[in-house]
Amino acid sequence: MLTLSNVDSYYGRSHILHGVSLQVPDASFVAILGRNGTGKTTLLKTLMGLTDRMTGSISLGDVEIGTAPTYRRARSGIAYVPQGREIVPDFTIRENILMGSFARPDRRHVVPDLVPELFPYLIDNLDRPGGVLSGGQQQQLAIARALAAEPKVLLLDEPTEGIQPNIVEEIENIIIRLNKEMELTVILVEQNVAFARRAAQRFAMMEKGQVVASGGIGELTDELVHRHLAV
Numbered sequence: 001m002l003t004l005s006n007v008d009s010y011y012g013r014s015h016i017l018h019g020v021s022l023q024v025p026d027a028s029f030v031a032i033l034g035r036n037g038t039g040k041t042t043l044l045k046t047l048m049g050l051t052d053r054m055t056g057s058i059s060l061g062d063v064e065i066g067t068a069p070t071y072r073r074a075r076s077g078i079a080y081v082p083q084g085r086e087i088v089p090d091f092t093i094r095e096n097i098l099m100g101s102f103a104r105p106d107r108r109h110v111v112p113d114l115v116p117e118l119f120p121y122l123i124d125n126l127d128r129p130g131g132v133l134s135g136g137q138q139q140q141l142a143i144a145r146a147l148a149a150e151p152k153v154l155l156l157d158e159p160t161e162g163i164q165p166n167i168v169e170e171i172e173n174i175i176i177r178l179n180k181e182m183e184l185t186v187i188l189v190e191q192n193v194a195f196a197r198r199a200a201q202r203f204a205m206m207e208k209g210q211v212v213a214s215g216g217i218g219e220l221t222d223e224l225v226h227r228h229l230a231v
């Protein structure tokens with residue numbers, strides 16, 4: 001179980017998250033929803049220790065990680081696929097994937113076994129630079145890089161944003177498989193309610209840095225969507 005208890009988070013003097021509490025059971029899939037600027041990305045960054053400061057507690061299993069540096073959180077099994085993907089364009093596809101392996105508990109630098117099955121294109125093009133890939137392929141590469149850390153928990157920030165529609169469903173299906181077949185815990189920041197409903201078992205709705213509604217995905221009513229997501 002990944003547990004956030006009463007978490008506040010800050011960039012400098014900007015106080016962004018206010019009293020966020022969330023329980024994410026092992027192998028579950030939680031969608032974090034909310035309008036732009038409500039703190040969804042900040043929640044993922046806070047889990048990785050990438051904001052300037054936080055208070056409250058974050059635990060993974062029995063271990064408190066809220067005070068740990070980012071690399072320790074990665075080594076304890078949390079992998080992050082950031083918004084915009086952050087591929088290194090001049091590194092090859094292989095090098096981009098292997099960057100994730102620095103967080104492996106055993107420190108072995110290998111392309112994970114799942115990559116040939118999930119992303120055959122990447123395997124066929126390991127020596128090409130990451131920068132030549134399309135947006136959809138870069139998203140696949142960012143997921144492959146995260147898997148190279150052999151994580152237990154995968155944080156995904158709007159993974160289908162800005163991607164050609166024909167690739168979107170393929171990426172969505174891979175994310176669902178990672179949860180259902182590989183039993184990875186997934187925390188997904190998403191604007192696409194249809195995908196959240198298809199993939200997630202639970203949701204948390206954010207407004208002004210707070211979780212204002214949460215529950216089983218069946219409780220994500222059209223009324224809630226309208227109230228918190230309509231512009």
Ligand SMILES: Nc1ncnc2c1ncn2[C@@H]1O[C@H](COP(=O)(O)OP(=O)(O)OP(=O)(O)O)[C@@H](O)[C@H]1O
Binds near residue numbers: 014037040
């Ligand atoms: N580095 C930063 N320094 C100061 N304020 C920031 C920083 N990054 C984000 N913010 C502010 O924190 C608030 C929450 O932003 P955040 O990116 O977490 O929202 P979001 O819900 O993920 O939105 P989006 O969908 O646009 O990414 C916003 O008001 C934003 O301006």
